[in-house]
Amino acid sequence: MNRSQLVGEMKKRVFEANLLLPKVGLVKLTWGNVSEINREIGAIVIKPSGVPYAEMKVEDMVVTNLEGDVVEGTMKPSSDLATHVELYKAFSKIQSVVHTHSKNAVMWAQAGRAIPAYGTTHADTFYGEVPCTRQLTNEEVEKAYEKETGKVIIETFAENKLDPLATPGVLVYGHGPFTWGETPQKAVENGIVLDEIADMASMTEVINENCQSIPDYLLDKHYFRKHGATAYYGQK
Amino acid sequence: MNRSQLVGEMKKRVFEANLLLPKVGLVKLTWGNVSEINREIGAIVIKPSGVPYAEMKVEDMVVTNLEGDVVEGTMKPSSDLATHVELYKAFSKIQSVVHTHSKNAVMWAQAGRAIPAYGTTHADTFYGEVPCTRQLTNEEVEKAYEKETGKVIIETFAENKLDPLATPGVLVYGHGPFTWGETPQKAVENGIVLDEIADMASMTEVINENCQSIPDYLLDKHYFRKHGATAYYGQK
Amino acid sequence: MNRSQLVGEMKKRVFEANLLLPKVGLVKLTWGNVSEINREIGAIVIKPSGVPYAEMKVEDMVVTNLEGDVVEGTMKPSSDLATHVELYKAFSKIQSVVHTHSKNAVMWAQAGRAIPAYGTTHADTFYGEVPCTRQLTNEEVEKAYEKETGKVIIETFAENKLDPLATPGVLVYGHGPFTWGETPQKAVENGIVLDEIADMASMTEVINENCQSIPDYLLDKHYFRKHGATAYYGQK
Amino acid sequence: MNRSQLVGEMKKRVFEANLLLPKVGLVKLTWGNVSEINREIGAIVIKPSGVPYAEMKVEDMVVTNLEGDVVEGTMKPSSDLATHVELYKAFSKIQSVVHTHSKNAVMWAQAGRAIPAYGTTHADTFYGEVPCTRQLTNEEVEKAYEKETGKVIIETFAENKLDPLATPGVLVYGHGPFTWGETPQKAVENGIVLDEIADMASMTEVINENCQSIPDYLLDKHYFRKHGATAYYGQK
Numbered sequence: 045m046n047r048s049q050l051v052g053e054m055k056k057r058v059f060e061a062n063l064l065l066p067k068v069g070l071v072k073l074t075w076g077n078v079s080e081i082n083r084e085i086g087a088i089v090i091k092p093s094g095v096p097y098a099e100m101k102v103e104d105m106v107v108t109n110l111e112g113d114v115v116e117g118t119m120k121p122s123s124d125l126a127t128h129v130e131l132y133k134a135f136s137k138i139q140s141v142v143h144t145h146s147k148n149a150v151m152w153a154q155a156g157r158a159i160p161a162y163g164t165t166h167a168d169t170f171y172g173e174v175p176c177t178r179q180l181t182n183e184e185v186e187k188a189y190e191k192e193t194g195k196v197i198i199e200t201f202a203e204n205k206l207d208p209l210a211t212p213g214v215l216v217y218g219h220g221p222f223t224w225g226e227t228p229q230k231a232v233e234n235g236i237v238l239d240e241i242a243d244m245a246s247m248t249e250v251i252n253e254n255c256q257s258i259p260d261y262l263l264d265k266h267y268f269r270k271h272g273a274t275a276y277y278g279q280k
Numbered sequence: 281m282n283r284s285q286l287v288g289e290m291k292k293r294v295f296e297a298n299l300l301l302p303k304v305g306l307v308k309l310t311w312g313n314v315s316e317i318n319r320e321i322g323a324i325v326i327k328p329s330g331v332p333y334a335e336m337k338v339e340d341m342v343v344t345n346l347e348g349d350v351v352e353g354t355m356k357p358s359s360d361l362a363t364h365v366e367l368y369k370a371f372s373k374i375q376s377v378v379h380t381h382s383k384n385a386v387m388w389a390q391a392g393r394a395i396p397a398y399g400t401t402h403a404d405t406f407y408g409e410v411p412c413t414r415q416l417t418n419e420e421v422e423k424a425y426e427k428e429t430g431k432v433i434i435e436t437f438a439e440n441k442l443d444p445l446a447t448p449g450v451l452v453y454g455h456g457p458f459t460w461g462e463t464p465q466k467a468v469e470n471g472i473v474l475d476e477i478a479d480m481a482s483m484t485e486v487i488n489e490n491c492q493s494i495p496d497y498l499l500d501k502h503y504f505r506k507h508g509a510t511a512y513y514g515q516k
Numbered sequence: 517m518n519r520s521q522l523v524g525e526m527k528k529r530v531f532e533a534n535l536l537l538p539k540v541g542l543v544k545l546t547w548g549n550v551s552e553i554n555r556e557i558g559a560i561v562i563k564p565s566g567v568p569y570a571e572m573k574v575e576d577m578v579v580t581n582l583e584g585d586v587v588e589g590t591m592k593p594s595s596d597l598a599t600h601v602e603l604y605k606a607f608s609k610i611q612s613v614v615h616t617h618s619k620n621a622v623m624w625a626q627a628g629r630a631i632p633a634y635g636t637t638h639a640d641t642f643y644g645e646v647p648c649t650r651q652l653t654n655e656e657v658e659k660a661y662e663k664e665t666g667k668v669i670i671e672t673f674a675e676n677k678l679d680p681l682a683t684p685g686v687l688v689y690g691h692g693p694f695t696w697g698e699t700p701q702k703a704v705e706n707g708i709v710l711d712e713i714a715d716m717a718s719m720t721e722v723i724n725e726n727c728q729s730i731p732d733y734l735l736d737k738h739y740f741r742k743h744g745a746t747a748y749y750g751q752k
Numbered sequence: 753m754n755r756s757q758l759v760g761e762m763k764k765r766v767f768e769a770n771l772l773l774p775k776v777g778l779v780k781l782t783w784g785n786v787s788e789i790n791r792e793i794g795a796i797v798i799k800p801s802g803v804p805y806a807e808m809k810v811e812d813m814v815v816t817n818l819e820g821d822v823v824e825g826t827m828k829p830s831s832d833l834a835t836h837v838e839l840y841k842a843f844s845k846i847q848s849v850v851h852t853h854s855k856n857a858v859m860w861a862q863a864g865r866a867i868p869a870y871g872t873t874h875a876d877t878f879y880g881e882v883p884c885t886r887q888l889t890n891e892e893v894e895k896a897y898e899k900e901t902g903k904v905i906i907e908t909f910a911e912n913k914l915d916p917l918a919t920p921g922v923l924v925y926g927h928g929p930f931t932w933g934e935t936p937q938k939a940v941e942n943g944i945v946l947d948e949i950a951d952m953a954s955m956t957e958v959i960n961e962n963c964q965s966i967p968d969y970l971l972d973k974h975y976f977r978k979h980g981a982t983a984y985y986g987q988k
Binding site: 308309311328329330331355356359381383384386387388389390391392393415416418421422425454455456482485486 | 634635636637640705708709712715716717719720722723724727728730731733734737741748749750751
Binding site: 566622 | 951
């Protein structure tokens with residue numbers, strides 16, 4: 045396929061993944077955005093800013109270069125674009141980023157806590173706790189808020205020596221979740237999982253205030269059942 | 281458009297906004313009402329009292345003057361009309377008022393607490409905490425309950441020096457939420473946001489009993505990303 | 517109408533009210549039943565026992581006399597029939613009884629607590645707290661469980677000097693809610709309200725552990741806005 | 753019917769029961785599986801591993817012998833097959849096993865607690881608390897994880913002297929629920945009940961931290977209303 049065809053396919057995938065967000069209950073009103081990158085052709089496709097999902101069309105998807113400068117489309121891109129761009133630069137193996145204000149993940153982000161790996165539902169997707177960034181400083185917020193949001197995520201992964209493929213999501217303190225994946229569909233699925241395990245984790249603590257994270261050997265077992273060379277879940 | 285056409289348009293908007301309430305899950309049975317005002321033609325349009333949503337027709341919408349006296353329609357207006365009238369008198373820049381018993385907002389109203397601004401989902405719509413009124417006195421309830429409900433909201437905004445455009449909603453102690461906006465659609469959306477952030481806030485406190493409101497600079501950033509001359513969210 | 521026609525109308529109303537239960541989310545599987553009484557013709561119509569809602573037909577409704585003896589129909593009546601019969605005998609002004617295992621009401625029944633009147637949503641339907649019965653004794657359970665369930669409800673109302681019209685529902689300790697009303701539709705609506713206020717009340721206590729019931733004058737105001745000679749809510 | 757016809761019927765029932773899981777809200781994405789056994793013809797039918805529910809066809813169901821070796825079908829069976837096989841070997845009277853990650857049951861599994869019998873909704877299906885297994889050891893997880901998951905369930909039932917027909921489900925510590933029954937439909941229904949009573953139980957404890965299990969005589973009454981020779985619920 046030529047560049048135009050590839051971008052056309054990206055637009056379709058990004059459009060459909062955006063529509064999936066309200067359908068699966070991760071997004072109310074216009075609170076969410078999905079993007080996809082193709083590094084070889086130098087293109088990012090992202091949802092336009094603040095357009096109601098019911099009115100959005102596939103041709104409204106905005107195309108930018110790898111720096112986030114709009115190169116195609118008449119609409120403004122999602123205001124969170126700069127965060128996506130930073131993540132694509134730092135995490136070279138991810139092809140799609142999703143941001144939502146999904147309720148349960150936001151609760152943990154507002155609480156400023158990483159989500160412990162309390163069970164195998166968590167371990168099937170996230171290899172260890174889902175981290176929460178530090179609060180952004182006044183200077184960071186005023187200078188370049190969305191870009192700095194990306195940077196604090198990257199800082200969190202660097203400091204905790206996390207692999208973004210093994211931990212495909214994060215909580216931004218006081219804000220909400222970002223997830224990512226190899227495709228828009230997969231990045232949305234990781235957002236579904238993140239919200240579900242956030243919900244499970246908060247009530248787990250209510251049911252047993254002394255609850256413990258699962259042991260490392262069970263975390264390993266479940267994560268590697270589904271990921272990597274030794275995976276045996278699914279049809280591949 | 282002449283007065284009759286303008287009122288006809290108002291009726292349609294108010295009718296559709298009322299139907300939106302049960303559809304988005306803010307209202308069960310007949311627990312909610314939406315109104316719209318046009319100060320220039322001296323008209324308020326509001327839902328009739330206690331009519332099931334499934335049976336309600338656009339022509340059932342009741343038209344009153346700016347004092348709340350019915351001038352058109354055979355049905356009784358919502359019993360909360362007097363509250364709407366007070367809010368329209370005091371808050372001259374709002375064009376629509378919505379009242380519901382949406383679950384999560386009611387929980388905070390019953391708890392008698394303002395909702396702290398724990399995150400950006402809150403700050404995107406409410407510039408600071410969502411206030412909760414004091415309890416009405418016996419005299420106020422017996423004298424003119426619905427009118428006094430409006431007055432205690434106005435008192436709460438005056439005492440806390442709040443701008444009703446920057447804080448488009450309130451909790452009435454022991455009762456429930458009122459929200460408002462420039463259009464019925466927008467006032468309902470503010471009701472959706474209020475219920476969602478109420479839900480998020482209560483579990484935020486369960487997850488971290490020492491959780492903190494977001495810093496003012498982040499509140500400013502998110503609120504002014506979407507509102508005022510420096511807004512850059514959306515397509516305008 | 518003759519007796520046959522009246523019973524036919526009762527069957528339709530009872531059938532439709534039973535179908536409403538899963539539709540509004542009060543019932544899973546076969547956990548619920550609705551009945552209606554016509555004391556003049558000496559007939560009670562009730563749902564058959566354990567029939568899946570999807571397969572149930574209007575002609576499956578069971579007709580009994582005022583003692584609960586089946587007089588028409590080939591199916592067994594709901595196993596809770598004896599509870600309904602006791603309530604109809606003691607509460608002479610109610611025409612329909614509904615029993616469900618609706619989640620939030622059951623939580624309070626299992627906790628063994630009456631639901632305090634924390635707000636106007638509660639006061640619009642229940643004039644004061646929703647009572648919870650004592651635990652049944654071993655003897656009562658073994659002797660005539662369903663009949664004794666009715667008796668302990670009646671005992672609870674007598675001891676607390678409650679009017680079943682002003683308190684159209686109850687929690688049976690360790691079991692779940694019964695509600696009633698003038699029609700099957702109204703009894704189901706009271707079940708909807710009871711479950712909703714149960715949900716609101718539990719989180720109200722989580723949000724503010726020192727929350728208070730609303731003052732009597734507000735309880736009076738809201739209850740009598742909707743009920744009795746001075747009611748002004750609705751179109752009558 | 754001959755073997756081929758019997759297996760064909762099993763495939764249909766297993767397929768339909770699997771589709772029921774997301775429909776009733778017990779399963780997100782591909783997190784669940786249902787199987788059925790016919791010991792006489794030596795066949796187990798189970799869902800294929802990791803296939804999206806929307807794409808799954810009845811002919812994708814995998815057939816194995818009683819040891820779990822695939823004998824028919826081109827797809828890999830659910831990775832949890834070995835757990836099902838162990839349960840079928842030890843619990844000779846069950847014909848179907850269901851595994852999900854339903855939210856409320858998982859919360860208790862993650863909390864590592866058995867669910868107390870707080871009410872009759874629980875007692876109608878589970879004759880006593882729903883047990884939770886111990887944590888699997890490192891050796892067990894590494895040796896034969898899914899088989900050992902079955903074994904720890906069996907160990908839990910043996911140690912607590914539980915009858916799998918009277919306690920048709922279990923929580924695996926840090927993982928989630930397994931339920932079973934005489935048919936796939938019944939095993940799914942037991943999964944619905946388990947998730948519902950898990951939800952009820954956690955909030956029961958929030959509403960009353962000193963809540964008590966129902967007395968044995970009430971547990972007996974409700975369980976034997978629906979089960980065994982003295983049952984009188986339903987139409988049989």
